[in-house]
């Protein structure tokens with residue numbers, strides 16, 4: 001045992017040098033982790049201490065280089081069950097101290113091996129605390145990771161980072177969404193049909209609906225209203241997804257049609273931002289966003305505080321302390337983040353529609369917000385009953 005751990009440690013020591021270059025010129029040096037090469041993206045930090053497999057495979061992280069604030073990453077290896085989508089989506093991964101030996105009963109291989117297998121460039125041995133403080137101070141920013149032969153003179157690397165597109169204005173959901181519609185069958189007796197617009201949907205979301213008796217028709221991001229209503233939905237769902245909601249006119253137009261038809265509607269994360277826009281609110285980029293699994297949110301409709309999973313860099317700009325009049329009637333901010341008062345949920349008062357900015361489906365947990373799927377189910381139930389009575 002001792003020999004093999006030493007063996008791995010000395011291999012790591014031999015890993016190619018790597019460098020992380022931030023667009024403001026700050027540079028961190030470390031060792032290659034995962035694939036050797038180069039990658040570009042927006043540097044963001046996530047404070048989750050567990051759930052790296054779910055984070056890396058969340059399509060909302062496309063074009064982002066994720067910094068793990070938890071110092072040890074990879075301890076439980078990589079399994080065949082916890083992926084949130086068909087692949088790793090992060091553009092790059094920055095860690096301090098990768099596990100020397102992965103250990104878990106479900107683990108099939110190490111995280112390092114999986115990053116290599118999927119050609120994801122990472123960097124280890126980074127002072128992620130200093131890096132996170134820098135990103136908190138200056139805000140999320142463009143970055144590049146270079147290892148092995150990709151390392152060149154610093155001014156050249158910096159110029160290449162500065163030539164990359166910004167996250168603000170980026171339209172990315174079509175890149176990650178399914179091309180073909182598919183159905184996730186209800187578990188047990190089927191009670192409802194939902195059309196779920198895939199803007200980067202995580203696998204756990206249709207699963208959470210299916211276990212409540214919902215048959216979920218996952219549709220491509222470019223689905224038309226005709227395609228949505230062809231499945232005869234009791235409700236329509238808009239998923240999470242990468243990029244700037246200000247660059248998502250297609251989904252906003254589709255959601256507007258759904259609101260016009262007064263179909264029960266639920267949105268998560270990107271879906272909350274799309275609802276914000278459809279109601280006429282603006283969206284804006286947060287300085288360094290919310291990413292992690294211990295964010296306190298208050299449900300203002302009940303007063304309860306829940307601990308929740310977040311992954312968002314943008315937010316809806318809606319008034320917190322008054323009911324807004326919109327073209328779809330009265331709207332209130334139903335949820336708020338207690339760290340910084342960011343809007344975390346919207347609730348329409350005159351028709352059956354609501355959304356949250358965070359992740360009630362969170363795998364790896366926490367599960368405090370799972371009640372929101374029940375809220376969607378009872379919304380559909382009420383509308384169905386009213387329809388039968390009419």
Ligand SMILES: NC(=O)CC[C@H](N)C(=O)O
Pocket residue numbers: 060239240241242243244245268269270271311312313314315
């Ligand atoms: N997880 C998400 O859906 C993220 C939404 C959006 N891309 C943001 O960063 O705010």
